[in-house]
Amino acid sequence: MTDYIVRATAAGHQVRIFAATTKEMVETARAAHNTSPVATAALGRLMTGAAMMGSMMKGEDDKLTLQIISGGPIKGITVTADGRANVKGYVAEPQVMLPPNAYGKLDVGGAVAPGILRVIKDMGLKEPYTGQIDLVSGEIAEDLTYYFAASEQVNSSVALGVLMEKNNTVKQAGGFIIQLMPYTQESVIEKLEENLKDIPSVTTMLENGETPESMLEKLCAGMDWEILDTVPTRFYCDCSKEKVEKVILSLGEKEIQDMISDGEPIEVNCHFCNKHYHFTVDELKALLIKG
The missing domain is CATH 3.90.1280.10 (HSP33 redox switch-like)
Incomplete structure (x- = not known):
């Protein structure tokens, strides 16, 4: 299995963690839509987030849609995932080009913000659940972090990354989501904050040969943790x-x-x-x- 998500728990189930590698998924999307590097990064980050969020859903056929309505040049991104972590998505303006940001990185925030993020969960009930926030930065990981806090009242830390090759194919992609249970002790929160402060970016870790499992080791250093399961994830469109x-x-x-x-x-x-x-x-x- 090339792309997969590891689901884990730490500190006596006070924390739940998802870590993913998604290079093949993002490259499949890039090839399908012929996206520019910054559009690939934006779409890849949102798809990676959706894959992990889809794997949080209880039913395999539950559906999650993440929709960014953008006032930036990318105009919009739509991604859907199911409970089996099958993901598909597209951007409204796949050829958007921008100069690098102040850090010399792909300017995803400049392409995406301002705008809103809409999260729709269809769990087979009469009405789907819908949550909506204004984008914080357009960098997507920060926006999802804010969404979890504002709409679901779950304190979270989200990290997402896409690294491109010089020929504009995808070199690395992945991410993690850490979520605190309401009863998480202050000492556990402090330890996590300390670990997060020292951790490199997701794409740096993947480039250095890290796996979702070894990312978890870094995130959970100094606390007990266990892997619950491993879920394959992929780009999959069910059109016919x-x-x-x-x-x-x-x-x-x-x-x-x-x-x-x-x-x-x-x-x-x-x-x-x-x-x-x-x-x-x-x-x-x-x-x-x-x-």
């Missing part, structure tokens, strides 16, 4: 020609008849994986009969 047919049928008889009258085949594009579906005039006629 049958699903696209349903979308076309939902347009209504008049709209489909207009397409047929044009006498030309149509092409429908999946936003999430950029796959193209083609329908001939005869197929559209058959759909109209079926509908």
